Amino acid sequence: MIAELGLAALWLAAALAALQLVAGFLGARNPDTEMAALVRPAAVVQGLLCAFAFVMLLWLFAVTDLSVKLVATNSHSAKPPIFKLSGAWGNHEGSMLLWITVMALAGGLIAAVERRLPEKTMQATLGAQAFVGLGFYAFLLFSSNPFERLPQPAVEGLGLNPLLQDIGLAFHPPTLYFGYVGLSVAFSFAVGALLTRQVTPEFARAMRPWVLGAWVFLTLGITAGSYWAYYELGWGGWWFWDPVENASLMPWLAATALLHSASVLAARDALRAWTIMLGVVAFSMSMVGTFLVRSGILTSVHAFAVDPERGSFILVLLAIYIGGALVLFATRASSIAEGERFAATSREGALVVNNVMLCAILGVVLMGTLYPLLTEAFDVRVSVGPPYFNPVSAIFVVPMLLVMMVGPLLRWRRDRLERVKAPVALVAAILLGTLAVLLIVSTTGLLPLLGLVLAAALAVASFLPLRGRNLRRLPLAVWGMVIAHFGLAVALFGMASESAFSQEKLAAVAAGDTAEVGPWSVVLDGVHPVAGPNWTALEGQLLASYDGGDPIELDPQARSFWAPVQQTTESALATRWNGQLYAVIGNEAGAGENGARWQLRLWWKPFVTFIWYGGLLVALGGVLALLGRLFDDLKRRRVKARLAERRADEAELAAAGGRG
Amino acid sequence: MSSLKPKHQRLVLVVIALLALVAAGVLAAWALRNQASYFYVPAQMVAEPPAPERAVRLGGMVQEGSLETLADGVTIAFVVGDGEATVPVRFAGIVPDLFVEGSGVVAEGRLGADGVFVADNLLAKHDENYVPRELQEMTEHQKREVVAETEETR
Numbered sequence: 001m002i003a004e005l006g007l008a009a010l011w012l013a014a015a016l017a018a019l020q021l022v023a024g025f026l027g028a029r030n031p032d033t034e035m036a037a038l039v040r041p042a043a044v045v046q047g048l049l050c051a052f053a054f055v056m057l058l059w060l061f062a063v064t065d066l067s068v069k070l071v072a073t074n075s076h077s078a079k080p081p082i083f084k085l086s087g088a089w090g091n092h093e094g095s096m097l098l099w100i101t102v103m104a105l106a107g108g109l110i111a112a113v114e115r116r117l118p119e120k121t122m123q124a125t126l127g128a129q130a131f132v133g134l135g136f137y138a139f140l141l142f143s144s145n146p147f148e149r150l151p152q153p154a155v156e157g158l159g160l161n162p163l164l165q166d167i168g169l170a171f172h173p174p175t176l177y178f179g180y181v182g183l184s185v186a187f188s189f190a191v192g193a194l195l196t197r198q199v200t201p202e203f204a205r206a207m208r209p210w211v212l213g214a215w216v217f218l219t220l221g222i223t224a225g226s227y228w229a230y231y232e233l234g235w236g237g238w239w240f241w242d243p244v245e246n247a248s249l250m251p252w253l254a255a256t257a258l259l260h261s262a263s264v265l266a267a268r269d270a271l272r273a274w275t276i277m278l279g280v281v282a283f284s285m286s287m288v289g290t291f292l293v294r295s296g297i298l299t300s301v302h303a304f305a306v307d308p309e310r311g312s313f314i315l316v317l318l319a320i321y322i323g324g325a326l327v328l329f330a331t332r333a334s335s336i337a338e339g340e341r342f343a344a345t346s347r348e349g350a351l352v353v354n355n356v357m358l359c360a361i362l363g364v365v366l367m368g369t370l371y372p373l374l375t376e377a378f379d380v381r382v383s384v385g386p387p388y389f390n391p392v393s394a395i396f397v398v399p400m401l402l403v404m405m406v407g408p409l410l411r412w413r414r415d416r417l418e419r420v421k422a423p424v425a426l427v428a429a430i431l432l433g434t435l436a437v438l439l440i441v442s443t444t445g446l447l448p449l450l451g452l453v454l455a456a457a458l459a460v461a462s463f464l465p466l467r468g469r470n471l472r473r474l475p476l477a478v479w480g481m482v483i484a485h486f487g488l489a490v491a492l493f494g495m496a497s498e499s500a501f502s503q504e505k506l507a508a509v510a511a512g513d514t515a516e517v518g519p520w521s522v523v524l525d526g527v528h529p530v531a532g533p534n535w536t537a538l539e540g541q542l543l544a545s546y547d548g549g550d551p552i553e554l555d556p557q558a559r560s561f562w563a564p565v566q567q568t569t570e571s572a573l574a575t576r577w578n579g580q581l582y583a584v585i586g587n588e589a590g591a592g593e594n595g596a597r598w599q600l601r602l603w604w605k606p607f608v609t610f611i612w613y614g615g616l617l618v619a620l621g622g623v624l625a626l627l628g629r630l631f632d633d634l635k636r637r638r639v640k641a642r643l644a645e646r647r648a649d650e651a652e653l654a655a656a657g658g659r660g
Numbered sequence: 661m662s663s664l665k666p667k668h669q670r671l672v673l674v675v676i677a678l679l680a681l682v683a684a685g686v687l688a689a690w691a692l693r694n695q696a697s698y699f700y701v702p703a704q705m706v707a708e709p710p711a712p713e714r715a716v717r718l719g720g721m722v723q724e725g726s727l728e729t730l731a732d733g734v735t736i737a738f739v740v741g742d743g744e745a746t747v748p749v750r751f752a753g754i755v756p757d758l759f760v761e762g763s764g765v766v767a768e769g770r771l772g773a774d775g776v777f778v779a780d781n782l783l784a785k786h787d788e789n790y791v792p793r794e795l796q797e798m799t800e801h802q803k804r805e806v807v808a809e810t811e812e813t814r
Contacts, residue, residue, distance in 0.1 A: 234754075235781075274673070341669050356677050360684035367688040371696065381699035383768075387715060388695035392688055506752055508733020569754070586754030589733035597733050601754050 003068050003147040006056030010097075010147075013049035013104060014137035016042045017130045020107075024127020028196060031119040039126050040111040046133075047108025050101040057097055057146055061088040067153035070094060070146050076157040078534050086170035092294060092310070093146035095173055099290075100136045102174075102181045106210075107133065110185065116206050116633075118198055125192030132184055135317040143313050172228060176221035176248055180286035182214020183251060186258065190279030191325060194332050199272040204265035207279070209629055211259050216622035218252040223615030234569035234584050236603045238498070238611055241389045246369045247289030250362055254282035257358040260351045268412055270339035270348055274355070280325045285362070287318045292369070343414040350407025357400035364392050394447055401454045401492075405461035408481065423464045431457040444500035451496025458489035476628025484621025491614025497607040508589035508597040518604030519547045520574075520581050522554075527585070527598055535561045537570070540585035540598060544574055556585040579606035697768070703744040705771065712773050718747060719766040727761050740765065740777075747771075751779040 020042040027036030057070075061084050066072045074091045075084055089098045107129045114122065140146070189207040193199045225248060230238040239245060258278040264271045291314045342348040368384045375382050405427050409420045417424070434456040438449055462485035465478065505517035509524045516522075525541040537559040543551035554572040561568070574581040586599030697715040710716045718740060726739035735752040738761075749767050759765060759782060769779035 273670075274677075338670050352673065352676075356680045359677070360680050363681055363684040364688045367685065368692065371692050375696075382696040383699070383717060384692060384696050385715075387697075388691050392691045395687065396684065506734045506754075584754060586734075590729055592733065599734050599754050 002056050002059055002065065003149060006053040006060075007145070007147040009049045009053040009056070010137070010141065013046045013053070014134065014141060016046040016049070017104075017133045017137060020046065020130035021127055021134060024123050024125075024130055027123030028120050028127060028192075031123055036119075036123055039123055043104075043111035043126055043129070044108040047105040050097075050104035054097055054101040057094060058085060058088050060147075061085055061094075064157065066155070066157060067149055069148045069150050071157060072150055072154035073158050076534065080533055082167070082170060089173055093140070093144040095177070096136070096140050096144055096294075097146045098174060099177050099181065100133065100140060102177055103129075103133055103136065103184055106181055106185050107188075110210075114206055116202055117192075118196070121192045121196045121198045121203070123192075124195040125188045128191035128195075129185065129188040132188065132321060135320065139310075139313050139317065143310050172221060172224045175217050175224060179214045179216075179218035179221055179248075179255070180251065180290065182210045182217065183255060183282045183286045185210040186214065186279050187283035187321075187325070190276045191328065194276055194328055194336075197332065197335055199265075199276060199336050201266050201269050204262045204275060205629075205633070208259075208262045208266060209626055209633075211255060211262055211282075212622055212626040212629065215252070215255040215259055216619050216626065218248065218255055219615060219619040219622060222248050222252055223612050223619070226615070227612050231571050231573060231582075232568075234571045236504070236571075236582050236584075236601075236605075238495075238608065241368070241385055243292055243369050243372075246365050247292045250365055250369075251282060251285040251289055253358050253362040253365070254278060254285045257355045257362075258282045261355050264348050264351050265339070268340050268342070268348060270342055271352070271355075272339045273333050273336050276333075276336070277329060278355070280322070280329060281359075281362075283325075284318070284322045285366075287314070287321060288366075291315060291318055340413075342412070345410065345417060346415050347407060347410045347412045350403050350410055353403045354400055354407065357396045357403075360396040361393050361400075364396065365389065368392075390447055394450065398450060398454065401458055404485065404488075405458055408462075408465040408485070423461075423467065427457050427461045427464070430460055442500065448496045448500035451492050452500065455489045455493035455496060458492065459486060462486040462489060476631065477625045478628075480621045480623070480625030480628060482621070483624060484618045487614045487617025487619075487621055489614070490610050490617055491612075494607050494610030494612075494614055498605050498611065501606040502608075503604045505600075505602045507600050507602075508592065509600050510592050510594035510597045513594060513597075515600055515602060517581070517602040518606075520544050520602070520604055521548075522581075522583065522600070522602055523551070524598065524600065530557070532559075535559045538585070540583075540600070542572070542583055542600075544581055544583070546574075546576060546581075554581070554583050556583045558585055558587075575609060579604065580608050581605075699766075702740055702742045702747045705747050705777075706745040709775075710771055713770055715768070715770060717766055717768050718749070718771075718777055718779075719764070720747075722759070722761050722763060722765055724761050740767065747777050748775070749777045749779055751782055753781075756782055 020039055023035040023038045023042065026033060027039055030036070060068050060071050061075055062081070064071060064075055064077050064084065066077075070091065070093050074094075075087045079087065088094045107126065110122075110129070111126055117125070186207050189203065189210070193203040222245075225245065226238050229240065229245075230236070258275065258281075261271045261275045261278055265275045291311070294310065294314060368388050371384055372382050406420065406424055409423055411419075431453055434453045435449075438444070438452055442449075444452075462482055465482060466474070469478075503518040505515055507515045509515055511524055511526045514521050514523050522542050522544045525543055527538055527540050530537050530539045537557040539555045539557045542554040542556070544554055545551040552574045554574055556572040557570040559568045559570055560566075569584055569586075572583045574583075582603040582605060584601045586601065589597040589599045591597065695715075697717055698710065699717045699719060700710065702718070702720050705716075705718060720740040720742045723739040723741050723746065727736065728738070729736050735750060736755065737748065737750050739746045739748050741747075749769075751767065751769075766783040767777060767779035768781040768783070769777060771777050
């Protein structure tokens with residue numbers, strides 16, 4: 001019954017989306033018709049119906065209803081409750097339902113609150129939103145129905161991939177989906193603005209919170225995903241340039257560019273066509289990401305669905321949306337009037353550099369990700385990894401970071417470099433000073449060296465925009481920018497120092513033996529079997545002491561799950577303010593002098609945690625900027641309302657005076 | 661730039677953006693040709709060995725009876741074959757959980773001058789659902805070969 005209710009809600013929501021599409025495009029022609037009045041309520045109800053359907057799915061997973069195919073193939077009655085729930089979206093169908101739920105709720109939210117834009121543009125925007133939604137409803141209902149029943153209820157579920165039974169998983173996919181969906185809203189705004197030729201600063205202001213929100217979620221999703229890969233996969237790496245990781249990085253790069261160009265459009269009414277184009281690109285990237293991850297074209301823990309039919313379905317959707325948007329752009333772009341002009345040395349100029357560089361990096365990542373797929377068509381199997389991605393993207397990252405240190409100091413429209421001579425000299429001095437010190441004391445590779453130098457300079461440069469301003473009266477959005485830029489410097493420092501200073505030790509040790517890595521000495525106390533709810537494991541007991549200090553107990557495990565049968569490596573981490581010790585236990589390594597030996601792999605990674613602290617700071621910056629913009633909007637709305645009230649009062653008084 | 665006519669500024673921006681993107685594309689294409697790591701089966705690796713120190717991947721079956729752990733307890737040596745040729749492989753590290761003799765493996769690393777493939781990383785079957793793509797193909801390919809062989813002997 002529960003499954004049928006969910007399915008019915010989903011069909012109703014799809015029907016409402018069709019209504020919203022038709023009414024929206026009629027409304028964009030003439031917003032005074034009766035049809036147009038239906039659009040906003042349709043969007044709101046559609047959001048509620050989807051939320052209802054998703055709650056029904058959660059319910060099915062919570063009670064482990066094994067007559068539903070999705071539950072039977074992805075859950076198990078012996079699973080801990082939190083993983084039963086997260087199992088609802090830890091699979092293809094459930095995650096697509098989550099996607100569409102978030103999208104419908106977002107549509108409902110704009111329909112309910114967004115009143116700044118001309119009604120025509122809003123109608124077209126909601127119409128476009130429904131158009132995107134319909135494709136996903138079709139995908140869900142025709143090729144991946146999450147509520148499908150089994151002819152015979154299963155006796156027991158097949159379980160969830162143990163790699164995915166982790167608290168990180170409970171939050172990682174939803175965060176990324178919020179990001180993807182935010183970009184779909186930005187896309188709808190762009191299409192709406194393009195259709196009604198209203199590419200104005202108001203459009204940028206209405207779109208910006210969505211881009212900011214999407215960007216915050218993508219940042220969090222990428223940060224969490226990176227940390228998950230780091231401690232769960234047991235390889236000690238934090239970024240593998242895996243196609244699935246790239247699938248989340250590419251929308252982030254596009255969203256970052258869009259965020260900055262939308263700021264230019266909102267503040268200065270310049271870069272109109274460019275912002276629209278980025279809106280289309282950003283959404284394309286989330287679709288490409290979904291296609292890569294969901295089509296089964298890649299093998300990874302994320303590729304739940306190895307079903308060519310679904311892959312083609314997403315590819316067709318991708319072609320319709322992106323092709324359609326590009327055609328629309330090509331036909332309408334010439335009718336978008338040229339925006340305000342600006343000098344090369346200006347805030348806008350710096351932001352253009354940022355945008356172009358981000359797009360170049362995006363192109364580099366995209367080509368590297370698609371290249372193996374292309375060559376595979378010619379039966380040549382290649383893999384593309386860090387030797388390609390690191391240096392090639394660095395060529396564009398370095399100039400972008402250099403401009404980023406100066407850009408926020410420049411004035412809008414036109415500026416002279418002489419005016420900001422002092423701060424630029426300060427930043428340059430830090431750059432050269434760090435470079436000189438590092439060249440003398442360390443012998444690291446070029447890229448980590450550049451990373452450390454740029455991180456030091458950027459960390460200082462990011463606070464320079466605060467110079468000479470009243471900190472208490474500074475807008476929240478400026479704080480957001482400062483913190484986000486500083487966060488990037490922190491993350492960059494973490495990345496560079498991880499690759500410059502990491503130390504690794506691989507040893508076969510018997511109980512009582514000591515292994516040394518960096519400042520740590522690690523004693524193997526013993527190895528014991530342990531058991532969990534759905535696994536058994538061999539657990540090593542390590543006593544690790546930093547620089548002769550008190551020992552910390554660490555227990556890495558080699559786990560064996562039984563539903564489905566799989567083995568995983570559970571790393572153990574000792575975190576200090578200045579880095580992490582990372583320990584993994586391997587197989588028995590034969591007898592040595594002191595009895596049975598075990599393989600032990602240890603890494604000392606100085607400042608590695610800064611990567612994720614930096615990511616969190618970047619996200620925090622985004623949140624502050626978002627709050628700042630929302631408060632401003634609310635304030636403006638209140639002022640407007642009060643003005644209207646006063647005017648009404650005056651009119652009434654005047655009318656009363658006339659009578660009296 | 662502000663002295664230019666409006667149309668011109670837009671043009672200049674478009675040209676700069678296009679130049680940067682084309683530069684990125686060309687650079688990426690050039691780097692991809694040089695940095696992509698190719699996939700070899702033992703027969704290919706023996707016939708046309710890759711340049712030493714070039715990162716490549718080697719896929720095949722771990723030969724029965726070839727796996728041994730060296731005295732340090734962490735380095736293993738084994739032989740990868742595809743029925744036509746074999747390549748000796750050395751790997752220092754913790755092996756994937758389902759890495760056993762007679763199963764498929766993809767080794768990432770470099771072919772040394774002495775003809776021994778030094779692997780930085782081994783990919784093996786994790787579970788029924790997660791198999792490195794090349795391995796999937798590999799076993800299919802081998803299945804076909806086995807079928808072909810048995811048909812020949814008949």
